[in-house]
Amino acid sequence: MRGSFLIITLLFLSFSAFTKPKESTSIKEENKKCWVEDSVKKLRYMPKVLLNKNKDWKPENTEIGFQISSATLSGKKKNSLETKVKYGGGCRVHSFQLIKPIQASKDTLQLYLVHESDNDMCRAFVMNEIKFNVSKLKLKKNTKVIMLNNFQVK
Amino acid sequence: MILHLHRMKNLFLSIFFVGSFYVNYAQLQIISGSAVAPPNYEWMAGLSYSYDPYDQFCGGALIAPDWIATAAHCMEGETVSGIKIFFNAYYLSQPVTGYFTADIDTFYIHENFNNTTYDNDIALIHLRIPVTAVPPIRIARTAETELVDSGKVQKVIGWGKLKKFAQGGSDTLMEAEVPIVAQSICNTPNSYDGEITNNMLCAGFMAGGSDACQGDSGGPLFSVDSNGNEVLTGIVSWGNGCGDKNFPGIYTKIQNYLPWIEDFTGKLSKINSIEANNTKVYFSNNVLNVSSKSLLQKIEIADATGRIVEQFQSFDSNNIQVPFHHANGMYFAKIFSNYLSQTTKVFVHQ
Numbered sequence: 001m002r003g004s005f006l007i008i009t010l011l012f013l014s015f016s017a018f019t020k021p022k023e024s025t026s027i028k029e030e031n032k033k034c035w036v037e038d039s040v041k042k043l044r045y046m047p048k049v050l051l052n053k054n055k056d057w058k059p060e061n062t063e064i065g066f067q068i069s070s071a072t073l074s075g076k077k078k079n080s081l082e083t084k085v086k087y088g089g090g091c092r093v094h095s096f097q098l099i100k101p102i103q104a105s106k107d108t109l110q111l112y113l114v115h116e117s118d119n120d121m122c123r124a125f126v127m128n129e130i131k132f133n134v135s136k137l138k139l140k141k142n143t144k145v146i147m148l149n150n151f152q153v154k
Numbered sequence: 155m156i157l158h159l160h161r162m163k164n165l166f167l168s169i170f171f172v173g174s175f176y177v178n179y180a181q182l183q184i185i186s187g188s189a190v191a192p193p194n195y196e197w198m199a200g201l202s203y204s205y206d207p208y209d210q211f212c213g214g215a216l217i218a219p220d221w222i223a224t225a226a227h228c229m230e231g232e233t234v235s236g237i238k239i240f241f242n243a244y245y246l247s248q249p250v251t252g253y254f255t256a257d258i259d260t261f262y263i264h265e266n267f268n269n270t271t272y273d274n275d276i277a278l279i280h281l282r283i284p285v286t287a288v289p290p291i292r293i294a295r296t297a298e299t300e301l302v303d304s305g306k307v308q309k310v311i312g313w314g315k316l317k318k319f320a321q322g323g324s325d326t327l328m329e330a331e332v333p334i335v336a337q338s339i340c341n342t343p344n345s346y347d348g349e350i351t352n353n354m355l356c357a358g359f360m361a362g363g364s365d366a367c368q369g370d371s372g373g374p375l376f377s378v379d380s381n382g383n384e385v386l387t388g389i390v391s392w393g394n395g396c397g398d399k400n401f402p403g404i405y406t407k408i409q410n411y412l413p414w415i416e417d418f419t420g421k422l423s424k425i426n427s428i429e430a431n432n433t434k435v436y437f438s439n440n441v442l443n444v445s446s447k448s449l450l451q452k453i454e455i456a457d458a459t460g461r462i463v464e465q466f467q468s469f470d471s472n473n474i475q476v477p478f479h480h481a482n483g484m485y486f487a488k489i490f491s492n493y494l495s496q497t498t499k500v501f502v503h504q
Contacts, residue, residue, distance in 0.1 A: 065368075067321035086322065088315070088368025090212075090227040091269040091392070121392040122227045122272065123314065123403075124371035125211040125323060127203060 066115045068151040069127075079135040081111075083148060089117055090124030098132045107144040109137075111153075187330030187364060192242070192250045195311055195384070196288035198327065200240045201228060201372060205255055207246040210323065213312045213373025214239070215291050215386050218486065219284035220259075221419055223293075223408065224372035225389050226267035229277040234258045239281065241288055244327045246313060257282040262418055264411070273351050275391040275406045277372075278418055290486070291376065292461070294385045294409050301377045302387050302407070304336040308357050308377050310390060310403070314369030318396045323369035330364040332357040332375070335402045345400045353410050355388045358402025366403045367396035375405045435487050444489060445473045452490040455480075 066087035074080045087094060099112040146153040190198075199214035199222050200207060212228035222239065229237075239256040243249040259282040264274040294301045302308075311329045315322070340356035341348050350356055357375060358365045366373070375388030388405030395401055408415075434445045444450060450471055455464035455478070463485070466476050 065319060065321070090225075090230070090371060091272060121394055122225075122269075122275075122371060123366055123368050123390055123392055124225065124228050125314075125369045127209070127211065 065117070066113075068113065068148060071148045071151050071153045073134070073146070073153055077135070079133060081132040081134045081148070081153065082129060083113065083132070083151075084127065084129050085113070085115075086125055086127045087115060087117070088125060089120035089122050090126055091122035092118040092120035094118065094120065094126070096130050098134075100137055107142055109143045109146045111146065111148050113148055187328055190244055190311060190327040190329050192244045193252070195291075195327075195329075195374075196242060197291040197384075198241070198311055198374065199224075200243055200246075200313065202238050202240060203236065205238050205240075207240055207243045207249060210240075210246060210313050211369070212371045213390065214279065215374040215376075215389075216241070216285060216288065217293055217386065217415070218290050218419060219286060220281045221290075221415075222279040222281065223386070223389060223415070224277050224279060225391055225406065226263045226275045226277045227269060227272075227391075228372040229261050229263050229279070230267070230269070232261075234260060239279070241285065246325050252287070254287065256285060264414065271349070271351070272392045272404070273353055276389060276408065276411050276414075278415065291374065291384050291386045292456075293412060293415065294377070294387045295461075296409050296412055298379070298385070298409070301379070301385055302334055302355055302409070304334050306334045306377060307331050308334060308375050308387060310357070310366050310370065310373065310375050310405075312366060312370030312373040312390060314371075314373075314390075315367040315396065318367065318398075320367075330366075332359070332364055332366075332403065335360060340402060340404075346394070346404070350404065353407055354391065355405040355407045356402050357388070357405060358393075358397070360400055360402065362397050362399040362401075365393065365397035366390045367393075435489070440478055441475050442478045442487070443473075443475050444487070446489070446491055447472065448491040450474055450489065450491050454488040454490075456486045456488065 066085050069084045069086060071081065071083040074082055081098070085096065095116040095118070097114045097116075099114055100109075197216040199216055200210045201212040201214055201224065203209035203211060212224060214222040214224035214228075217223045235258075237258055239258065240249075241254055241256070242252040259280045261277055261279040263277045266274040267276070268274065300306070308331070309329055310332055311327060313323045313325075313327055316324050316328070335356040335358060337350050337352075337354075337356060339360065340346050340350045345360070346356070355375065370390045371392075373390045374386055375390065376384050376386050379385045386408055388408055391404050391406050393401060393403040396403075434443075436443050442453075442455070444453060452467040453465070453474070453476070454462050456462050463480055464476075464478065466474070467490075
């Protein structure tokens with residue numbers, strides 16, 4: 001009896017170890033929640049920013065080598081997040097993506113702006129204004145502060 | 155969900171690791187030189203998105219009173235009205251006395267600029283009104299190969315980043331010394347692995363150290379000739395990281411573009427007469443005419459590379475006519491009078 005229990009336990013553990021986790025559907029669902037589609041607005045410069053609408057897109061080189069000079073919520077329903085960014089490069093198309101992780105604080109919403117430079121090794125500064133449609137974020141009424149990286153959204 | 159958390163974990167880890175590197179690099183100034191003291195390098199131009207120097211995004215070098223050399227990637231996609239040029243702004247937050255801005259007439263990007271290989275990274279900006287307040291820097295002549303020999307120390311200046319992971323540029327114009335590194339060394343597999351073309355100069359330190367960085371593009375790499383005069387040898391272009399081991403900075407070798415520059419400036423400069431500071435200079439029938447409200451004392455004529463081809467002096471007159479028998483092209487006239495110590499004029503001998 002004890003032996004058969006051990007065999008069953010071992011079989012169960014082996015089965016668990018070789019079975020793929022069931023996260024695939026969860027990933028899609030979470031991606032729908034976390035990856036926000038967006039648009040770009042030209043700011044005295046050709047639109048070198050292409051905003052990736054692929055929900056499964058993941059930057060290979062997550063960089064913080066850019067500067068946020070402003071970030072504001074605009075529109076009647078405060079559905080538009082407009083941010084001005086400055087980054088190094090000038091020769092390649094850069095991508096920006098807005099990420100909303102699982103909210104930890106009740107009154108603070110932390111958002112992340114992720115930058116991918118496509119290995120741009122040029123040494124100019126580029127300034128762009130990026131506009132995100134944040135209507136899908138469904139901002140909670142009790143959210144008092146919105147942070148974009150370390151920049152407080154106004 | 156686990157994979158999602160894994161993704162988020164990666165993001166946080168990336169930020170953590172980048173943050174860690176930032177702390178390490180904070181000890182290391184990439185442009186490990188010093189602040190430029192006014193009034194040095196007055197020919198240094200700043201390219202800004204507005205009249206506010208804080209919107210500076212590239213540098214440039216005044217190579218003639220009405221022409222600025224910069225990088226092609228600085229100008230790609232830009233408009234004439236979208237950019238302002240400034241001079242004498244050593245400190246962006248507090249420009250010194252003598253700071254002034256200039257408007258662009260037009261600009262030309264090299265027709266073979268390749269933003270994948272970074273080859274032919276050069277552009278010319280034509281100013282609406284020639285700059286007479288500061289002298290231009292001369293471009294190294296093709297024959298002056300010794301100026302860019304391996305090991306020859308150059309200087310690079312700019313308002314770019316002081317640290318690799320800094321978010322913005324420097325408030326102060328900085329300078330750093332960088333020696334030329336042989337193309338064969340920079341093209342080794344552990345360095346740029348063949349990416350450096352004959353149109354590029356490699357300058358810096360294989361061990362890592364002083365280097366240009368983001369925000370310095372378009373700015374000058376220059377040397378000093380046997381007369382002690384600054385000579386433009388390169389344009390800040392690109393580099394893997396900033397000051398990284400095995401990856402010196404890469405510059406456009408401006409000597410290779412002298413015919414292109416002279417072709418453009420010669421064809422497009424319509425200036426064969428200029429009037430400023432109560433002095434008029436014009437050229438006709440192989441005679442250079444200068445008239446001024448003050449007494450003229452000396453005139454120096456230099457070609458597009460800065461080489462003095464004619465010198466006339468001791469006129470003590472308000473109007474002079476001097477013969478001029480040189481090849482067609484762009485020339486500068488430096489005029490000395492009892493009223494103005496020195497004025498630079500440009501004219502085209504056609």
